[in-house]
Amino acid sequence: MADVTETPELSPRNPAHKIVAVAAGEAHTLALSGDGKVYSWGRGTFGRLGNGSQSDEKFPVPIKWDNDGDLGNEKCPKFVGVAAGAYHSLALAGENVSVPRQLDMLVQLNSPRSLGDDSEGKSKNPLKVCAIEAGGMMSLAIDNLGALWMWGNIPQQRSPDDDTFTLISVPDPVPMFDFYGHTVVKVACGNEHVVALVSAGEKHIGDDLVCYTWGNNNHGQLGLGDTESRSHPQAVAQFSEGSAWRAYDVACGSFHTVVLTLKKQPSDTLASVCWTFGLGENGQLGHGTTQSTSLPEPARALPENAYFVSVDCGLLHTSVVSSAGEVWSWGMEKGLGLCPDVSFSGVDHGDAILPLQFSCNGSNFPDPVEVACGAAHTVLVADDGYKLWSWGRGRSGVLGDGKVSDSYSPTMVLWPPLSEDFSDGLNIESKKPKEGGEKTEVDEKLDSAMEEMKLLQSKLSVMERYVSILHGSLFAKPFEESDIPASLIESDSFDVGKAWQGMLEAADGKELRRLEMFYGNMLDGVKDKIMKRKIQEIVREHLQSSSTTQY
Structure with a gap:
């Protein structure tokens, strides 16, 4: 088996x-x-x-x-x-x-x-x-x-x-x-x-x-x-x-x-x-x-x-x-x-x-x-x-x-x-323009589809770049096809928790310390941002209260 x-x-x-x-x-x-x-x-x-x-x-x-x-x-x-x-x-x-x-x-x-x-x-x-x-x-x-x-x-x-x-x-x-x-x-x-x-x-x-x-x-x-x-x-x-x-x-x-x-x-x-x-x-x-x-x-x-x-x-x-x-x-x-x-x-x-x-x-x-x-x-x-x-x-x-x-x-x-x-998957005869060089309705639809596909491919390239940056931050190496989890390749579903656990099990001490540092800094940043937002809300409420009292 x-x-x-x-x-x-x-x-x-x-x-x-x-x-x-x-x-x-x-x-x-x-x-x-x-x-x-x-x-x-x-x-x-x-x-x-x-x-x-x-x-x-x-x-x-x-x-x-x-x-x-x-x-x-x-x-x-x-x-x-x-x-x-x-x-x-x-x-x-x-x-x-x-x-x-x-x-x-x-x-x-x-x-x-x-x-x-x-x-x-x-x-x-x-x-x-x-x-x-x-x-x-x-x-x-x-x-x-x-x-x-x-x-x-x-x-x-x-x-x-x-x-x-x-x-x-x-x-x-x-x-x-x-x-x-x-x-x-x-x-x-x-x-x-x-x-x-x-x-x-x-x-x-x-x-x-x-x-x-x-x-x-x-x-x-x-x-x-x-x-x-x-x-x-x-x-x-x-x-x-x-x-x-x-x-x-x-x-x-x-x-x-x-x-x-x-x-x-x-x-x-x-x-x-x-x-x-x-x-x-x-x-x-x-x-x-x-x-x-x-x-x-x-x-x-x-x-x-x-x-x-x-x-x-x-x-x-x-x-x-x-x-x-x-x-x-x-x-x-x-x-x-x-x-x-x-x-x-x-x-x-x-x-x-x-x-x-x-x-x-x-x-x-x-x-x-x-x-x-x-x-x-x-x-x-x-x-x-x-x-x-x-x-x-x-x-x-x-x-x-x-x-x-x-x-x-x-x-x-x-x-x-x-x-x-x-x-390649289309009927070539249906794409031939009419005599005189005028485009058929099929031609126009094909051109529109091609432009849309090109833009989608461009967006895909941007996403690939973003994933590579994030992956590089976590693992200190560029993202490659071999890094795609097998479960995602085999099916359309993806268990994030299971994949995360498997990654932690496979990681060595150096990789674990890098992950700890990465998420530690991220957590500190979130806590700091939450504290700043709370202070801003308190100040805003105080200003509104003072303004109402003075009025």
Whole structure:
């Protein structure tokens, strides 16, 4: 006979709902799910959400696939990457199509890595993009041979005879020949500068990555020790081939740069160092000052033994997350990046010139994956990709919680979206609009139901947050599904007294003392409040009696 006290197995998570990548633009956010779908929310102007309109979205919605264009009636591909610039978005398709429609020019060109090889095998292989990145108003791509392509407002020299730096608007992808014979592994860009991690040799092996920077350098964001702009890549000495540090991740704000490094082998610890340089007037460098710097310096006040799994920069703030789920931000308005026109008042206002830690209801975030910074908001993927948190400026619904207000602490994003799960159980034919684009009565009812469900999900997220705070106060750890009593999972009824007794029986001495302190303080507070109310009533009665007598 089965043990009735055994906790039943919870339903497994749906891998299709797992977030594998996230990106943030000026006021919009992109998320890539495990089933290869891209979702967007926030400001919709310029069509950056890819939902077929320029309207804002307060909750995540799937992007729409244009099957009437050059690709004919080809089905929406499975996407494998996303990137967001200030006002535009990129999505990288997998094997279903060779390259996204916007990059058709790449199909007609050869990779710079293959130009010197005339072998038949390489010339017949189609060029494919394996990574994408976006900055202010530029876009970048790394192909399958490790070559870098750029388009948009990109840094270039004025002419073959004039090496002066300038920005040139390029509508089609152009290859970077400066890294010919090497492999570009990772790249990031700000408003007008680029940073890339490139192999020292032809292929990336071990600790051989070199950090190169180029573009605008008016605030020292290239990390080269001066403020002179470059039209061609130049290696940063601190992260060059002969240095003691191995760079493994990079990020760019508008005018500042962040590089994550590890000690090169041999090293007995996996501890990261976060280096920053460039514009620092809002504390976004984390150096404890508002001074800019043209040479890399470590951000201060970060733990020495932490391994950082992700880093990103906003317009005027920086965020990093460790493998243990610790999240730090610094820069504009306590690291929130709220920008001057959205600053809040109170004792806590002001820029953070040193890293500040953000928590998940008083604890670390579980199983962190990635952090992304928009111009004035931050998004964190954690819980192994199954949950999203956001904070910062909330205009246009960019936080994904159904609101347009700012949030000064992490709040849950509506994830997974409800629309798909809900519509799967409906008759698809009944939802088709009439000819001419007019909505049927069923469409209108469905839209109304979807909005109501989204609001309910938003309220559920708030309740979940409240429960986690209360649970954390009692047990000093975040609330998890495994903490739900078995009796509540098995039936709709719940015996509070029985559950309380069982919890006390299972608690150790330390937990019991914590409960005693918690309820002791609560009881003292209630007694104190009762006493104050009695005094107020006596005084009020006395005043009323005196007033009547005098009259």
